[in-house]
Amino acid sequence: MSLDRKLYEGKAKILYTTDDSEILLTHFKDDATAFNAQKRGTIAGKGEINNAISRHLFELLEAKGIPTHFIDCPAPNQMRVRRVQIIPLEVVVRNIAAGSLCQQTGIALGTALNPPLVEFYYKNDALGDPLLTRDRLLLLQLATPYQMEELQASARAINEILKVFFNQCGITLVDFKLEFGFDRDRKLILADEISPDTCRLWDQSETDPNQRVMDKDRFRRDLGSVETAYQKVLQRVLSQNA
Ligand code: TMP
Numbered sequence: 001m002s003l004d005r006k007l008y009e010g011k012a013k014i015l016y017t018t019d020d021s022e023i024l025l026t027h028f029k030d031d032a033t034a035f036n037a038q039k040r041g042t043i044a045g046k047g048e049i050n051n052a053i054s055r056h057l058f059e060l061l062e063a064k065g066i067p068t069h070f071i072d073c074p075a076p077n078q079m080r081v082r083r084v085q086i087i088p089l090e091v092v093v094r095n096i097a098a099g100s101l102c103q104q105t106g107i108a109l110g111t112a113l114n115p116p117l118v119e120f121y122y123k124n125d126a127l128g129d130p131l132l133t134r135d136r137l138l139l140l141q142l143a144t145p146y147q148m149e150e151l152q153a154s155a156r157a158i159n160e161i162l163k164v165f166f167n168q169c170g171i172t173l174v175d176f177k178l179e180f181g182f183d184r185d186r187k188l189i190l191a192d193e194i195s196p197d198t199c200r201l202w203d204q205s206e207t208d209p210n211q212r213v214m215d216k217d218r219f220r221r222d223l224g225s226v227e228t229a230y231q232k233v234l235q236r237v238l239s240q241n242a
Contacts, residue, residue, distance in 0.1 A: 011037060012050070012197055018080070022184075023071065026079045028054075032197070034220040036128055043219060047077035049230045050195035055079065056237050057162065057194040064161050066154065068190040069181065084181025084189045089142055090121040090129060091151055093159045094175040098200050099217075101175075104131075109209075116159055118152050123179070150188055151180060158190065166201065169236035171214065174200035196230050203232070 004016040004025060011033040016025040028047035033040050051073060058070035069081040094101055097111040120132045122140070137143060143151060155178055166173040176199035179192035192198070196215040206212035213221075214229045 012046075013193070022083050024081050024083050025074070026051075026081055026193075028077045028079070028193070032216065032219050032226075034216065036125060039220070041219060043226050043230065045227055046197070046230060049234045050193055050197055051077050051079055053195045053234055053237050054193040057165075058190070060165060061158060061161060061190065066158055066161070066190055067187065081191070082183065082189065084183050084191050086123075086179060086181040086191060087143060087151075088123040089132075089137070089151070089179070090123050091155045091178045091180065092119045092121060092175060093117070093155050093178070094119070095159070095163060096172070096174045096200075096202075098174050100131075116156065118155050120148075120151075121177075147188070154180070154188060154190070162194070165240065167204075169233075169240050170204045171233065171236060172202040172204055174202055176200070196233050201233060 004018055006014060007017050007024065008015045012029055012031060014027040014029065016027065018025050028051040030042045030044060030046045031040070032043045032046065055070065055073050058068040062068055062070065069084055071080040071082060073079050094113050094117040097107040097113060098109055101107060101117070102109050120137055120142075121129045122132050122142070123129060132140075132142075134148065137148060138145065158178065159173070159176075162176070163173045176194065178190060178194070181189050181191040183189050199215055200217060201214040202212040203214050204212075210223050213223055214233050218224065218226045218229050
């Protein structure tokens with residue numbers, strides 16, 4: 001641990017190098033941002049909750065044959081991960097229309113999307129993470145056509161696994177964001193985190209459109225009870241894994 005050095009600090013996590021050049025240590029922070037960091041705050045206990053939820057989802061996905069960067073959790077807010085070369089893309093999967101899709105297309109909130117929509121956003125804060133067309137993605141050489149197909153297929157497979165799992169938790173997986181990287185052998189690896197920060201999750205036992213929100217939209221939209229909602233997601237995830 002004495003050799004650990006800060007490699008990168010993001011909005012919700014800090015990455016440290018370790019004495020093994022192939023392994024990084026992720027520290028999950030309680031800090032929360034929205035709207036490209038124009039809104040800032042903290043969500044008490046978020047680091048530990050998101051670390052624990054991500055851990056369970058990565059373990060679930062690994063068990064179903066999806067390669068992830070997850071190794072283990074040496075502390076409640078820390079995850080050891082395999083070092084990968086992150087692709088600067090946010091791969092968003094949408095099962096139900098919400099958020100920017102509704103704002104940009106006028107599709108009504110809650111509209112079921114069959115088949116689910118897979119979208120690519122350019123992970124670039126200075127540019128505001130813009131939505132990419134296929135041609136722009138290829139123009140920017142963010143992936144080859146084959147890798148783009150691979151990303152899309154992997155995102156769809158992950159969605160099918162997570163949708164079923166969250167459904168068993170009494171939670172509807174509305175949409176979520178994934179990040180991928182390449183390992184040394186150029187193999188595609190799921191990276192980053194999967195948590196209420198990066199998913200829209202609706203409580204199936206609530207009908208009220210605000211009450212049902214169990215994710216970062218509570219922070220983005222000042223709906224209150226953010227910590228409670230995150231804790232509830234963790235409890236349901238853990239009870240399914242018990
Ligand atoms: P959007 O509707 O704002 O485009 O968000 C789609 C999904 O992606 C939603 O589950 C939240 C997640 N997301 C992130 O994880 N990080 C981001 O920076 C943004 C904009 C969305």
